[in-house]
Amino acid sequence: MSRFLSKASESLLPYTPGEQPQGRKFIKLNTNECPYPPSPKVAEAILAGYEEIAAGCGTAGAAGRAEKADCGCDAGATEAGKMAEKVAQIMPPELANLRLYSDPEERVLIEAIAAHYRVGTNQVIAGNGSDEILGFAFRAFCDSEAPLQFADLTYGFYPALCGLYGIPFRVVPLEEDFTLNIEPYKNCGNNVIIANPNAPTGMNLPLSAIEEVAASNPDRVVMVDEAYVDFGGESCVSLLPKYENLVIIQTFSKSRSLAGARVGFAIANPELIADMNRIKYSFNPYNVNRLSILAGAAAMRDWDYTKECTGRICKTREKTTEALRALGFTVLDSKTNFIFAKSGDMPGKVYFDGLREAGILVRRWDSERIKDYVRISIGSEEEMETFVKETEKLVEAARKGR
Amino acid sequence: MSRFLSKASESLLPYTPGEQPQGRKFIKLNTNECPYPPSPKVAEAILAGYEEIAAGCGTAGAAGRAEKADCGCDAGATEAGKMAEKVAQIMPPELANLRLYSDPEERVLIEAIAAHYRVGTNQVIAGNGSDEILGFAFRAFCDSEAPLQFADLTYGFYPALCGLYGIPFRVVPLEEDFTLNIEPYKNCGNNVIIANPNAPTGMNLPLSAIEEVAASNPDRVVMVDEAYVDFGGESCVSLLPKYENLVIIQTFSKSRSLAGARVGFAIANPELIADMNRIKYSFNPYNVNRLSILAGAAAMRDWDYTKECTGRICKTREKTTEALRALGFTVLDSKTNFIFAKSGDMPGKVYFDGLREAGILVRRWDSERIKDYVRISIGSEEEMETFVKETEKLVEAARKGR
Structure with a gap:
């Protein structure tokens, strides 16, 4: 220090x-x-147009390439144009496009997620890994008047984030056999985060348990961290129409083989997503990079x-x-x-x-x-x-x- | 809301x-x-080993590829192995490696930055764009006892970040002609951030002015946002050995053509970098994705x-x-x-x-x-x-x- x-x-x-x-x-x-590596579609998305470049040559082709690479310069005429053209010839267009900021609204990615879960695009926010999404949610909904409650044995990042934002938290021990008893979570006066399935135990709560917690805390936010849901759990996205206080957090790091791309997201009601966007735009407006937006969208579509x-x-x-x-x-x-x-x-x-x-x-x-x-x-x-x-x-x- | x-x-x-x-x-x-597009070396770094894959075939080659892709499975023997092998054959190794988390210490990138600026690797921290780096620095060094001071016309993200972390700030108007008078910054009792050159004015302060501010505030942190320094300014990295309170923030988004990769960094004394890492690990330990680490390192080396x-x-x-x-x-x-x-x-x-x-x-x-x-x-x-x-x-x- x-x-x-x-x-x-x-x-x-x-x-x-x-x-x-x-x-x-x-x-x-x-x-x-x-x-296992990510879906082959991920590579296709990042290399889109590259095969063509590698194969093609000649002036007409070069102009087409520059266009495709969206490299911002009419190729050919000047010194600078020549340099840009030369680079475009050897570079996949999406890599050449790295010169441009990513879409702060991450439209391509959010559309793919929304389509898969059959929710509106205004019900989804994406982040630089689900760690960032957790930060958006904690910062948006918790403070000294709305503390956070979670289990003693769960993702170790929750207390770290609470420390960062000065959020008081209440820790509830899991049962002797590591099951999560939902009684202390019902009508508890706190915001709640439950990892379901839980880490590091791997154990899963049924949807009915999550529903009881959401129903009994209508004035608090119930966050469900579904990082591992695709390995045998059941997502509570289906509960969203009934509970306006639910925030569901998922990641591309586990089941979608994209830990190194850093993509996570939340699904919730549009108002809560707007609140989380308020944090994002106070924080890092271009929070997901261009290639990860492409990678995440392609992975999502290849279910x-x-x-x-x-x-x-x-x-x-x-x-x-x-x-x-x-x-x-x-x-x-x-x-x-x-x-x-x-x-x-x-x-x-x-x-x-x-x-x-x-x-x-x-x-x-x-x-x-x-x-x-x-x-x-x-x-x-x-x-x-x-x-x-x-x-x-x-x-x-x-x-x-x- | x-x-x-x-x-x-x-x-x-x-x-x-x-x-x-x-x-x-x-x-x-x-x-x-x-x-202009990023350096061709950026594409080379992301596609390293891919040309080989595209050209090669046969069992021996396939085994070599799986190794190179670090895809975690001995290719060939089983159903699952076959699937992984098939994907590795069509996918650049670094894209296959996206299944793995990025290096939280971002060694490759930080070594490239440290080498270029001739500082120690413990004097550099990297982030998901310099916006994130600004967040680390603000959160680490500022609070109600150490407010932040900056110009009225400067990067609009500074007050947003102060809001996020509840940091009080003092705004000092630029002169009539948009120059920054350093007098109100000298011995001011606040932490300071100066964008140099400044945005949106584009105007530049000489190194001597930055030095005066750093020297007159020995118990406060002086942050210099050098996002645009490569277009004719002079970096104050050379002042670091003399001023332990200096934090220099740069980005890959402008001069290095990587806005869409989201890479920024800070250079400072090792103790201040350790403080900023304290924030990072409370926040998003894997904050820079794999491909951006590679892209940033390659761009840095191709000066x-x-x-x-x-x-x-x-x-x-x-x-x-x-x-x-x-x-x-x-x-x-x-x-x-x-x-x-x-x-x-x-x-x-x-x-x-x-x-x-x-x-x-x-x-x-x-x-x-x-x-x-x-x-x-x-x-x-x-x-x-x-x-x-x-x-x-x-x-x-x-x-x-x-």
């Missing part, structure tokens, strides 16, 4: 992201990324591909869960692309370190309630086979050591 | 970005973008290209300035990629509307002091020739009408 840091910033609780290894090659099961990927991941998850249970692990029922598991034979730290030694990264937290659990992202079938084999070795060693 | 909007959010002053026209094709001189582009733009700026002055305009001396100009023959609104009618977008504000000025981004030579021709017609019509 420098001596210039403001008083208001001293008490912040910054979030610690999962390790992003540089150098050594790990099997990376620590940040819930998708093991078949998402279904294929999530289907495979769910199958691998069930197989891995069974294998771990056969090895004496407690594994919570997951509706996500990760599992939360505890060995019957060794402390969480020993298991975590053993896996790391074997070249496998998973995630673990030191907090008392869950220190013996690790969170394991579901990788490809092959990765999970390796993971199970290495786990077998560690269990065997632990049993021998006793 | 919905009835759920927090009290704290009601008073926000959201920023209005320049019009991003959809549909009709305009000559777009309203948001200070670069008329010759930047120099070529900025040189051409400065030449066009001088030519346009002369032409406007010959037509009876007052044109402020600009060290940026735009000019701020007032016709001697018609009100600003009439000129603005006339240009728009002719298919040319510029920017104008309604505030009393500058309502007769328009801000004109410098486009390509051809665009500016068209602009001058259309201006001639409007001046002629205005003179006839009198």
Whole structure:
């Protein structure tokens, strides 16, 4: 901390992201990324027009290219024109267009999301990852008069964001078995955020539970973080027409294989979306970059591909869960692309370190309630086979050591 | 505003970005973008390894590709492997890698920036555009005990951000001739932000003036927004070793032709950068996406290209300035990629509307002091020739009408 840091910033609780290894090659099961690449349509969208460029030549073609690249200069006539033309010839048009600001309204992306969920485009806002969207929602709806309530074991970024905006929060412990009891959330006087399915537990609440919470807090905002909903949960978008206080937050980082593009969004009633836009335009009007707008829109439209990927991941998850249970692990029922598991034979730290030694990264937290659990992202079938084999070795060693 | 909007959010002053026209094709001189595409190295960085893929085929090649794409699956063996392999064959590796989170430390980008400015990597922080960087700095260093001071005519986003974080601010009017008098900034008791060169005036302060402000406020942070510095200004990076309270903010949106990639950065002493990282990790740990990290790094390394582009733009700026002055305009001396100009023959609104009618977008504000000025981004030579021709017609019509 420098001596210039403001008083208001001293008490912040910054979030610690999962390790992003540089150098050594790990099997990376620590940040819930998708093991499969994004839809081929994503590449098509970013490279649109490029194939043509690579193939074509001659003056007429060049003029056409400059036009396509929207590069703002009539090609050919002058020195500057020649330079721009030369670059346009070797550059995919959408990359040449990076010189221009992105659409602050992210129309292409928002239209694709709205079409998929059958809501109005005025019911959607997009962000630089769902972390930014969470920030918009927290800042728009919470303050000292409207604190935020969430579980003790949930996404660790919620308290960090509350710190950033000076929002008081109430933490409600999950039950002994990690289920979320909705009673303390009903008619609670606070705004509420529930990750459903929850992380790091992976456990899912039925739609009826979310509905009870929304119905019992008509004057508070109920935010549902559906980052993992595509792996077996059920989105509460269907509840929107009945509850004007619902904000549904999703991401492209998990089921849509675009963690590195940083795209998230919220769906809510138009008035609440307008409120969140008020924050966005006080904050970062051009918040999603051009290529991520294209990538997100293309991924959203290729739902078949998402279904294929999530289907495979769910199958691998069930197989891995069974294998771990056969090895004496407690594994919570997951509706996500990760599992939360505890060995019957060794402390969480020993298991975590053993896996790391074997070249496998998973995630673990030191907090008392869950220190013996690790969170394991579901990788490809092959990765999970390796993971199970290495786990077998560690269990065997632990049993021998006793 | 919905009835759920927090009290704290009601008073926000959201920023209005320049019009991003959809549909009709305009000559777009309203948001200070670069008329030339980004460096060819940007495309090379994003497409690295793709040419190879497009050319190659066969099993050995496919395995190599999957490796290169870091797609997390041993290609070939299983159904899922086959799917991933198929996609990797048609997709540039860096696009396949979008499934993975970006490096939260943005190492590649930060190393390129640090190398160019000959500072340590711990003296640089990158953000989702310099708007985000401004947010990090404001939130880190300003609060009710350390208000912020800036000019009345400067980047309109500063008061918006102050509103977002509840930071009190003091506005100091520019002189009659739009120069910034540094006297009220000396030993002022506030944190300070100065855009240098300033927008929308385009006018530049010498390094010695910035130094005086930094030296006279040793217990306050002096932020210098150098968004336009590459068009004839002089960066105050050279002052850093002497002033631990300096924060220099730059962007890739103007001179580096990457407005649509959303990349900005700050250079400061390591302690102040650590403070800003504290905000970032409370806020959006993966704040710059994968492709923009690559694009920014490549653009930074290709300084010759930047120099070529900025040189051409400065030449066009001088030519346009002369032409406007010959037509009876007052044109402020600009060290940026735009000019701020007032016709001697018609009100600003009439000129603005006339240009728009002719298919040319510029920017104008309604505030009393500058309502007769328009801000004109410098486009390509051809665009500016068209602009001058259309201006001639409007001046002629205005003179006839009198």
